[in-house]
Amino acid sequence: MQERGFVLTAAGVKMPRLIYSTAWKKERTTDLVLRAVQAGFRGIDTACQPRHYAEDGVGKALQILQQQGVQRETLYIQTKFTPASGQDPNTIPYDKKSPLAEQVEQSFARSQHNLKTDYVDSLLLHTPLFPFSHLLSVWQAMEKIYKSNNARQLGISNCYDLDVLKRLYGEAEVKPAVVQNRFYDETGYDTELRQWCSEHSIIYQSFWSLTANPHILGSETLVTLARKHRKTEAQIFFAFLMAIGIVPLTGTTSDAHMREDLELFNITLSSNEITSIQKLL
Numbered sequence: 603m604q605e606r607g608f609v610l611t612a613a614g615v616k617m618p619r620l621i622y623s624t625a626w627k628k629e630r631t632t633d634l635v636l637r638a639v640q641a642g643f644r645g646i647d648t649a650c651q652p653r654h655y656a657e658d659g660v661g662k663a664l665q666i667l668q669q670q671g672v673q674r675e676t677l678y679i680q681t682k683f684t685p686a687s688g689q690d691p692n693t694i695p696y697d698k699k700s701p702l703a704e705q706v707e708q709s710f711a712r713s714q715h716n717l718k719t720d721y722v723d724s725l726l727l728h729t730p731l732f733p734f735s736h737l738l739s740v741w742q743a744m745e746k747i748y749k750s751n752n753a754r755q756l757g758i759s760n761c762y763d764l765d766v767l768k769r770l771y772g773e774a775e776v777k778p779a780v781v782q783n784r785f786y787d788e789t790g791y792d793t794e795l796r797q798w799c800s801e802h803s804i805i806y807q808s809f810w811s812l813t814a815n816p817h818i819l820g821s822e823t824l825v826t827l828a829r830k831h832r833k834t835e836a837q838i839f840f841a842f843l844m845a846i847g848i849v850p851l852t853g854t855t856s857d858a859h860m861r862e863d864l865e866l867f868n869i870t871l872s873s874n875e876i877t878s879i880q881k882l883l
């Protein structure tokens with residue numbers, strides 16, 4: 603990926619502006635991660651949540667890539683601590699009876715084992731916990747991992763309540779550098795939350811960007827722009843997201859879509875075009 607394909611986060615981490623994400627890939631995970639990196643992706647997102655992610659499959663791909671000469675340091679690896687409420691009760695990758703801080707430690711040790719790496723570039727809390735004191739206990743355990751240099755930055759996912767994010771930011775010693783959220787109409791596309799993130803140098807990563815927005819992809823605006831730029835509607839929408847500072851996740855399983863996604867860096871939308879898409883949100 604070219605240099606313009608990266609953004610420097612508040613924590614000083616070089617994050618790809620488009621990330622390959624691995625939910626629901628099961629036994630295809632290793633092959634798909636290999637194909638994504640060989641196509642040019644440099645960011646991989648996973649989670650220590652066997653219900654939805656084969657984190658060990660990502661680790662296998664990293665090992666093969668290393669043998670092929672792709673060094674670990676050239677990749678951005680992001681994983682998550684998933685609270686017990688988000689796990690399949692039969693496959694929880696830690697002892698759910700342990701105190702929360704120990705659950706985080708055990709989960710992260712499993713991630714290191716699965717991913718065959720000592721450090722991750724980004725460790726996210728998969729979903730906020732309630733009451734806030736529980737969230738803070740988990741965050742402080744994540745801070746410990748950060749301070750031991752095993753996670754280069756911290757973040758949170760599925761955080762749609764700006765007050766929760768503000769409180770976390772206020773009380774955390776290590777501030778969140780990333781928010782990863784579903785990008786959809788139901789939350790008003792997180793407009794206020796994204797504005798606050800940008801004012802606090804927090805990178806907003808989007809998922810469900812295509813899945814949740816067929817009405818935008820099929821709109822006259824997108825169809826016209828796609829024709830004009832000789833790109834697909836999906837490419838135009840991803841290019842728009844990147845133009846407004848969002849780092850989209852893509853979980854495509856198609857080689858053609860991987861190639862199309864990586865062409866995004868060659869699409870320049872004018873400010874009028876960006877405004878016309880913004881009006882659809």
Ligand SMILES: NC(=O)c1ccc[n+]([C@@H]2O[C@H](COP(=O)([O-])OP(=O)(O)OC[C@H]3O[C@@H](n4cnc5c(N)ncnc54)[C@H](OP(=O)(O)O)[C@@H]3O)[C@@H](O)[C@H]2O)c1
Pocket residue numbers: 623624625626647728759760782809810811812813834836837851852853854855856859860862863
């Ligand atoms: N943090 C969380 O809680 C959370 C929750 C859910 C998902 N995620 C992550 O977010 C990632 C993205 O998920 P997503 O739901 O947004 O969907 P997605 O997996 O990126 O793809 C959605 C659909 O769009 C198609 N597609 C992908 N790229 C395309 C392109 N360039 N042109 C046309 N079609 C394209 C895909 O088909 P093809 O496979 O044929 O390309 C798929 O049918 C997931 O892989 C997952 O890891 C995170």
